[in-house]
Amino acid sequence: MISTHLPALQIILPLLAAPLCVILRNGTLTYWFSVVVAWLAFAVSALLLQEVNAVGVIAYKLGGWEPPWGIEYRIDLLNAYVLLIVSAIGALTISYAKPSVDQEIGGDRDYLFYTAFLLCLAGLLGVTITGDAFNIFVFLEISSLSSYALIAMGRDRRALTASYRYLVFGTIGATFFLIGVGLLYQMTGTLNMADMADKLNGLHDNRAVLTAVAFLVIGLGMKMALFPLHGWLPNAHGYAPPIVSALLSAVTIKVGAYVLIRFLFSVLGPRLSFETLPTTPLLLALASMAILAGSYMAIQQPSLKKVLAYSSVAQMGYITLGVALANEQGLTGALIHIFNHALTKSGLFLVSGIIVYRFGTTDLVHLRGLGRHMPWTMAAFVAGGLGLIGVPLTAGFISKWYLVTGAMDKGMTFLPVIILLGSLLAVIYIWRIVEIAYFQEPEETEPRVQEGPWSLVLPAWLLIGASLYFGIDASVSSWLANNAARALLGAG
Numbered sequence: 001m002i003s004t005h006l007p008a009l010q011i012i013l014p015l016l017a018a019p020l021c022v023i024l025r026n027g028t029l030t031y032w033f034s035v036v037v038a039w040l041a042f043a044v045s046a047l048l049l050q051e052v053n054a055v056g057v058i059a060y061k062l063g064g065w066e067p068p069w070g071i072e073y074r075i076d077l078l079n080a081y082v083l084l085i086v087s088a089i090g091a092l093t094i095s096y097a098k099p100s101v102d103q104e105i106g107g108d109r110d111y112l113f114y115t116a117f118l119l120c121l122a123g124l125l126g127v128t129i130t131g132d133a134f135n136i137f138v139f140l141e142i143s144s145l146s147s148y149a150l151i152a153m154g155r156d157r158r159a160l161t162a163s164y165r166y167l168v169f170g171t172i173g174a175t176f177f178l179i180g181v182g183l184l185y186q187m188t189g190t191l192n193m194a195d196m197a198d199k200l201n202g203l204h205d206n207r208a209v210l211t212a213v214a215f216l217v218i219g220l221g222m223k224m225a226l227f228p229l230h231g232w233l234p235n236a237h238g239y240a241p242p243i244v245s246a247l248l249s250a251v252t253i254k255v256g257a258y259v260l261i262r263f264l265f266s267v268l269g270p271r272l273s274f275e276t277l278p279t280t281p282l283l284l285a286l287a288s289m290a291i292l293a294g295s296y297m298a299i300q301q302p303s304l305k306k307v308l309a310y311s312s313v314a315q316m317g318y319i320t321l322g323v324a325l326a327n328e329q330g331l332t333g334a335l336i337h338i339f340n341h342a343l344t345k346s347g348l349f350l351v352s353g354i355i356v357y358r359f360g361t362t363d364l365v366h367l368r369g370l371g372r373h374m375p376w377t378m379a380a381f382v383a384g385g386l387g388l389i390g391v392p393l394t395a396g397f398i399s400k401w402y403l404v405t406g407a408m409d410k411g412m413t414f415l416p417v418i419i420l421l422g423s424l425l426a427v428i429y430i431w432r433i434v435e436i437a438y439f440q441e442p443e444e445t446e447p448r449v450q451e452g453p454w455s456l457v458l459p460a461w462l463l464i465g466a467s468l469y470f471g472i473d474a475s476v477s478s479w480l481a482n483n484a485a486r487a488l489l490g491a492g
């Protein structure tokens with residue numbers, strides 16, 4: 001039965017479709033082919049989540065080889081939840097792609113964009129689904145290498161420099177991660193993460209294991225742009241094509257956060273990660289700095305895409321804060337924020353893509369009065385901005401409420417103050433753009449623009465609308481995040 005092989009299909013579909021795009025070569029044909037493949041990948045992830053919810057953990061043995069000798073795809077509620085997020089954002093962003101890609105890249109290179117996009121999607125899905133630590137490294141590199149190519153395709157020449165900088169950071173991060181995995185392999189003799197978790201029991205005071213944790217945190221911190229290891233992110237998001245920025249901000253850095261959560265809770269266990277080691281104060285300090293410094297730097301930026309990029313640094317701080325709390329409410333807040341921020345930020349980057357499509361730039365100095373000429377586009381920005389602030393009835397409020405509750409349960413009364421300050425700083429950088437777009441008169445020399453095409457506006461509103469819906473009714477997302485958090489905390 002095909003349902004038995006859903007875990008393999010999750011990766012095979014985009015991985016085999018990517019080289020087929022090179023064979024097809026035609027831009028329009030490869031676009032529609034990529035859209036179909038991405039939505040099929042989403043359907044597979046939805047079926048996997050349904051099956052995990054019904055029968056529990058799914059273990060899929062590649063080639064029939066028994067783990068730990070063979071590679072295993074292991075799907076529990078946590079990675080089924082993340083698979084759904086990755087595939088949903090991938091499907092919606094690729095559906096939006098054609099007008100933007102035609103304008104940003106154009107010529108005869110369109111098919112190369114769709115090839116790299118599907119490779120990146122396959123890598124991200126592979127990182128999430130595999131139960132093998134070395135395979136995480138392999139899939140991380142597949143997604144990273146394709147991301148470098150996607151960023152470099154931006155029409156701004158600075159995209160090449162941004163891509164190279166990302167390559168340097170990504171390579172260093174991957175090296176640190178691989179050294180950490182190698183040390184754990186040396187101590188356990190296995191790369192299967194479930195088997196590794198079993199064999200790490202009793203090794204909590206081993207120096208090699210403690211060193212491995214340090215390498216893993218640093219390496220994955222670079223992959224998820226955790227402050228102050230975020231140096232690659234602002235330019236990568238700022239100069240990449242908008243659809244690439246949407247994918248990077250919504251899911252690429254979130255997958256890095258997922259891997260960190262997986263290792264800290266499932267492989268190493270909460271006792272080693274948060275009791276034996278001083279992980280909590282370290283991550284809380286980095287998270288607090290990310291929230292405040294990321295938001296402050298967003299206020300200083302001269303372009304909309306740079307504002308959103310630095311905002312992502314701050315939002316990763318909220319996720320890290322929830323991880324550091326290592327209690328049910330805090331971890332639920334981190335997991336639900338992965339979902340909520342993915343919806344909101346991908347929608348906002350698609351909004352920036354509509355502005356680029358019609359106006360040619362997202363520099364704030366040129367966006368005066370834009371709200372009058374592009375009402376639907378800027379209304380989507382305002383709604384998404386409210387989510388970043390965490391206004392009640394938006395998805396961002398749900399995340400922050402869980403984080404505040406988790407902090408109070410731990411007796412850390414200073415953390416709600418940091419969350420509040422981060423939200424107030426978000427008010428400033430969101431209001432700055434709203435004021436320019438709605439309350440300032442455009443220069444006479446500025447060209448008049450029309451509303452973006454509905455093929456671009458509709459996907460943006462689907463994402464922003466979803467973020468509003470899950471702020472009003474968070475029962476499903478909260479249930480998934482809370483159950484995944486409880487399972488992780490019980491793993492140690």
